Ligand SMILES: [Zn+2]
């Protein structure tokens with residue numbers, strides 16, 4: 448199996464030096480390939496520091512391809528992008544995708560920010576919030592836009608940082624199983640890969656291992672779904688992070 452990190456954020460248009468830093472680190476870590484997947488420009492968040500600037504998707508793809516050609520003898524470099532999916536903003540996602548050429552398009556749910564029709568200001572339980580996130584991943588899978596779904600249970604991070612929402616109650620994982628099964632059936636049907644994401648290993652907000660938690664991987668194991676590894680590195684020292692701990696979870 449090729450050792451590949453298919454989820455990294457060099458932020459190369461805003462921090463051009465990071466492209467080479469990420470590549471050097473990837474080579475050091477013994478990776479066969481790395482995919483740059485900077486965050487899409489997104490009207491909901493505005494021009495956040497770690498996003499491709501508005502109108503910059505073509506330049507971003509050109510910058511990654513230029514590095515890919517320069518370092519092609521040492522490592523395989525793919526052009527990717529991380530898309531914030533929500534049905535309300537699907538047209539925006541499609542416009543971004545069609546303005547570049549990508550090897551991998553990652554589908555993500557980032558519902559810890561406002562603008563997605565989720566009731567803010569309290570009254571939502573942890574279980575309800577997790578279901579909002581998973582319903583959004585289900586819609587993402589059905590959209591047909593993605594090759595990989597990333598950090599499926601990212602709600603674990605939101606649970607640990609109660610600054611985003613005043614969430615209530617204990618999380619009931621069993622309540623999410625029907626939705627997870629719908630997601631996995633759709634992923635199997637469309638050959639969408641499931642990412643095992645190392646971010647929880649270095650963010651250390653809970654002790655449940657990488658995204659998704661073992662319980663979810665066990666359910667996914669009942670379906671024919673490929674798995675990818677992603678460090679979700681936003682700094683060069685995180686490229687390839689935790690690969691050895693995760694590789695046995697990849698099938
Ligand atoms: Zn993400």
Ligand SMILES: [Zn+2]
Nearest residue numbers: 454456529679
């Ligand atoms: Zn990411």
